[in-house]
Amino acid sequence: MFKRLLLSIKLASRSLTINIGRTVLTLVGIIIGILSVIVVTSSGQGVKEYILGQVNSFGTDIIQVETKVPATGKTSSANATGQAQGIQITTLKVSDGEMLKKIPNIDKAAPASIGQELATYQATNKRAMIFGVGADYPFVDTATKVAQGAFYSQGDDNGLAQVVVIGSDVKDALFGDQEAIGKEIKIKSLNFRVVGVAEKRGAVTFLNYDEFIFMPVQTLQKKILGIDYVRMITLKVKDANLIDVTAADVSDALKRQHKTPREEQEDFSVSTIQEAQKIIGDVFGTINILLLALTSISLVVGGVGIMNVMYVAVVERTFEIGLRKAVGATASDIRNQFLFEAIFITLIGGLIGILLGYLISFGLSYLIKSLGFNLNFPVTLSAIFLATSFSMATGIIFGYYPAYKASKLSPMEALRKE
Amino acid sequence: MSLIVVQNLSKTYETEGVKTPVLHEVTFEIKKGEFISIMGPSGSGKSTLMQILGMLDRPTEGTYLLEGKNITQYSDDEMAKIRNKKIGFVFQSFNLLPRTSVYENTELPLLYDEDHLEMNNEKKITKALAAVDMSHRTNYLSNQLSGGEKQRVAIARALVNNPEVIFADEPTGNLDSKSGLAVMRILQQLNDVGHTVILVTHETYTARHAKRILNMLDGRIVSDELVKDRLIADGEGELLK
């Protein structure tokens, strides 16, 4: 019994080497199927980790307060279109930040406003995002670090000092290799002294912080934009475990301050990074399912390909089957031989596919890193498991029918065909 | 005791409801060591009869005793085992495995013989190839051989398991007369050393190399006689025929 099985294994491998052309063709189909599972899942995983990493770089101890068009959800399209159409919410103030800072678990508060202006140094111009932020900003956005000089103080902010901290791209554009600290640049015909240069950060998902000019938020309001409201206030909590309770406290305090007791009146939204993570997780969950569906389709197509090849092999080798039976092969000998052929070929194809998929993912990671993105395409164990078990399953499932069919051929029927 | 006893054997093919009666109540016996030619026009049922005798197919009715045992009782697997041990086949179209060496083609029946030790295989294969004068082509691939050489390898394959009976269905049909004669000589030699040989042919000349001729017509045996002036495929004279 065992000897017969061993014989089938031997005959299967022999037949695969004898019919090397057909073997290679089948292999290619399987390899492509397996490879696509590996690459698709690993790149999906990589992008997910990258975006989550970006989100996490803002910190898990951060509460974001933003303006919102009343009677809309904070993430709703009504809110987004409202803001885009220029419905300006003017009720969020710097003083709200000071008020919120009194909540016990709130450590830092950085109100922020945004403008876009031309910055000039001598004859050089650079259009830059002017990011008006409070002096607490480096604490709430720890990714923004000062490389030279220092960030301005709360006193600078309150005193409407004309000072700026410039992003590294702005520094390069205006000053080149020269020292920037202490120099004065012109924005809207006012002179601003450069007190700090930010560390290069590289491109983040949507924004290039290196093109920012940081300025005390009140200076931006009063001297440049002529407004008294802010776009958002970023808060940092002391104990991140209490962040949900604190976020509710923030919301309550703002309701009282803005005299908007009912939800539909609210002109602000309070969110935490945890929520953002959850949303992103959900989105990727959906994308993963989609990717999986796509790879499943490609695998099923590959599987049907295997079945076709095996089926053709049976038809093509009818005479061989007849001959083997004539000289004493039993139905199970024939079935096992064909089944092992299918298993071997899918196993080998699976291994090569995993290896190539691994190499391609690795190559892609390398390529993208060399383009300046910190993006990895990790090949997960589950992807390897999925690919391996799938290739085994295709071998057995799609190989079984043709093998069964072959074993049932009557020897004399098979020998008549030629 | 007769090696083969066939009584009232009938065969009707049935494909998609259409019945084709091919053999009608055939009765005869074959003793061990005989050399029989089955003759008859095309479609008379020679191959069908041979396939049933060779246990590649089952009769529809009647009995077939091989060495006194009724083969209709056997399962497919048991029939496969008997084919492997007691029967060797030679076909008109050689039926060698393509892209496979002469050695491996000859080895085929031994692979499926689980009662024998593998170490004797090489000896058996060498002996079988020597018997058909093909030792010098042992490592050739089947597609590198001439038709006559292919048929000789097919005979080596048929006799490698030292079978009781060798069935040959038109073994010379695709060969020139010289190669055909070589095949007949081998079959006669095999018969001389004790193998029973059953040859299917429609050429009287070929048939006369046997010791006995069965004539078939429309699925019936119409004559059964011994060959009086048997041809022996050994001399130069025959080649000049």
Ligand SMILES: Nc1ncnc2c1ncn2[C@@H]1O[C@H](COP(=O)(O)OP(=O)(O)OP(=O)(O)O)[C@@H](O)[C@H]1O
């Ligand atoms: N599988 C089958 N199904 C239906 N009919 C068949 C089948 N095999 C053979 N026959 C029919 O049986 C008859 C006898 O066929 P067989 O092959 O036995 O003839 P034969 O005497 O060997 O002829 P030839 O000399 O041409 O080889 C033929 O009419 C053939 O069409």
Ligand SMILES: [Mg+2]
């Ligand atoms: Mg025939």
